[in-house]
Amino acid sequence: MTDRAPQPVDRQLPTEESRDLLVLVREIAQREIRPRAAEEEETGRFPREVFTLLSESGLLGLPYAGESGGGDQPYEVYLQVLEELAAARLTVGLGVSVHSLACHGLAAYGTKEQQAAHLPDMLGGGLLGAYCLSEPAAGSDAASLTTKAVRDGDDWLITGTKAWITHGGVADFYTVLARTGAPGAKGITAFLVPGDAPGLTAAVPEKKMGMKGSPTAQLHFDGVRVPDSRRIGEEGQGFTIALAALDAGRLGIAACAIGVAQAALDEALAYALGRKQFGHPIADFQGLRFMLADMATKIEAGRALYLAAARLRDAGKPFSRQAAMAKLFCTDAAMAVTTDAVQVLGGYGYTADFPVERLMREAKVLQIVEGTNQIQRMVIARHLAGPETR
Template sequence: MVTFQLSPEQEALRNLAHEFSETEIKPIAPKHDETEEPAWEVIRKAHELGLMNVHVPPEYGGQGLGNLEGCLIEEELAWGCLGISGSISANNLALEPILLAGTDEQKRKFLPWFCAEPRLAAFALTEATGGSDVAAMYTRARRVGDEYVITGTKTFITNGGVADLYVVFATLDRSLAHKGICAFIVPGDTPGVRAGKKERKMGDRASHVGEVIFEEAVVPAANRLGAEGQGFKLAMQTLDRTRPGIGAAAVGVARRAMEEALAYARERHAFGRPIAEFQMIQAMLADMAMNIDAARLLVWRAAWLQDQGQPGTAEGAMAKCFASDVAMRVTTDAVQILGGNGYMRDYPVEKLMRDAKITQIYEGTNQIQRLVIARQLLKSRS
């Protein structure tokens, strides 16, 4: 039976996340957008409230929440600020490979570490010469006895350079393409691991995004996730699992923009009446509401499918792609409704528009999402 009713526990979780976003994130978002520094105090408070590492099972100190619950949290935190939300939710992305492929020993060693203290993790996949083309990576892992030596540079890594732990993807042999890629758990204090350039971004400025450089970093073979050559598959499985969360964050940004535009339209007068009475403005607001609602339903469906044990590859790509496109349209229209004020930093919609753009790019560009969807369609009919 299909139902759109959240359980009392889910409603309580969503309300908790929204109250936290309203009181702790929203007031400081403009400052961190200006300084481009992570909101460390908010990260600490989010950890105390149980809004971080939410998918870690109870036996390792986490809550063991499902993907749908994770999406409820991500929408509300991104409503307050996408960048601050991204610093927090990046842990979900980075720890997912350990949840998917980690041995019991690896899980016992690393997962409780994050549940006990407010630490950051990072998913180190992207390189300067290979974003969407993951199999073309240059970062190399060389086997030496019971260890691997990792050399290379990862770019555009959320929490990169400030994380306590990295899940790093490296190739044993570039000629093997995706079949040569391995995944490794690498503590941030490993000798040979250092921060590179911190990126200066158009939006999403409250999250720390930067290079991570590996210079002959030695990692025990016991830290490899899965077998040799399974890293590419693990990366794709991870992104399948986390894309609905990006969709949820995009919905949060779009929803906030619509709320700001609606409030402004009610207060702003032109030709002797509120601009909310003009049909052109009403049509823009109606389109915002319809698209946000449709995006949220796609996100919920994708997350629910995964919670039922289904891969949801196409559905996750649809949710991420559609929701992020909606966020870009809605924030652009919100700026338009506010007119000249919308273009000024005195109002939040210009930040929301800048933030929205990254949701169309990270964790797979929307062009890649459309390829994923198309390939799943063709596969299902073969």
């Protein structure tokens, strides 16, 4: 069975332009993404042509400045686009979020010359990006990364291994965090590395329980030569750049999570209205009606939370705490809603004939990526009570 088209969410968008944008996104999702999602996830096919279409449609650079090839859209609008894309297929929604994350460092910290040279192609020229922070031994403790960048005249030589890289091996460029100084957060620098750089190779993609169409792989850097003109920000500023990108990226994950949850609710509701037992649609039974009500409430609460954080960002106000809260709540909600959707469908929900089992498997990764939900709780607590004193 193919995924049913979800009921359109009644969104409060700020302009007519943004409303037209959502109409375009829904049309692309309905025509190009949703019909092939189940089959391509089962076979592990990466839909590169979809990302090319999104780039041609101006959807890969929405939250960035128009003068650099972006869409000049507020984060409030961009995140709702991500939600729509993720509801159709998480590989696409999350892929757009990762691409935006990979562009953030150059857009926010690059020189005007760097931005003019690279951003137009990154944002609207058909290129696809990836973000390289994690390593085999440096996940939650990202400041302990060991990939090194050593000066060699006007260049840098990067050596090491990055892990859990979404779009690893298929990206056209990578934002790479590498150690250029002493141990700790202050010794890290950011670089923009071409995907075809000599000495850069990708391992076989990881075998995952979900998102099989999205390649996740280790990247090996064997003396990869990068000119200093591709260094982003100052030497030693890399960890600051990484954290700023992750604050914004966490909102992208939150929006994707609500998209997955909304897709699961739509499937569960359609099934409950059509499935009859004891002479009545199962949606008539109070136990199931209450489940659907709780699912819908979690989704609405999560959507309101990520949009509130996005509006803070758009207003230039601090939003790190709210971004962590949104990522935590929305991804936990997605896991709960998709699990309940499988339960609503009963035995059918446990089969690949219906999409809810895939949605449940995909929801799990959202509690892990871009900072596990345990890390989000640490971030929130530090905002409330200050750093740990131990």
